[in-house]
Amino acid sequence: MDNNYDAYFHALSDPTRRAVVEHLVRNPATVSELYAAHTMALPSFMKHLKVLEISGLVRSEKKGRVRTVYIEALPLASAERWITQQRRIWDRRLDALQNLAEHIELNTPSKDGSK
Template sequence: MANNSAALDSVFQALADPTRRAVVQRLGRGPATVGELAQPFAMALPSFMKHLGVLEKTGLIRSRKHGRTRTCTLEQKNLAAAERWFADQRSLWASRYQNLDSLLESLNGEERES
């Protein structure tokens, strides 16, 4: 559990940055070269490569070099872990809201009976 928690923490930390979120979003449409990924951002390539390094270290992306071209792809495994965490939270809170709704309905019914 602690290892899963650490992996999830690193995914959320990586996705906390808007540049990295944009890269993940773009790679959701398919593989892209580093040049294609860097093009929309007004930063030097070494700075952009640091963002890719963070994403690669957390396992959100993978890159392969073919000649002089590095192509990145999205890795679904760690992203799926974050999605499962959100789904679990959504389910937990939906249940809590349903319990609250039931309590309020019963209290409202008691007021009408009085």
């Protein structure tokens, strides 16, 4: 079921790597193109790409001396689903509490003190 959450979330926990993802969802890009937006040394940047690739969020192919990097949609969707599911459970709980509050309000004696 593609549950590599540790790696997915770890990969997304760094701003450089999120910037790469933000680039790649718009267009595949070569290492140089991706690197252009950043100021660190290239080998440092390459490490980030490797983290992304090992996690599975990204795939790459080398042709000649140029490596092109592509986003992988499924892992991103998988990470999204985990969060969405948690939020949904939380939302349902809020609803339940809300309903409970209304129910109590309806059955609570008002100012007249009637039991």
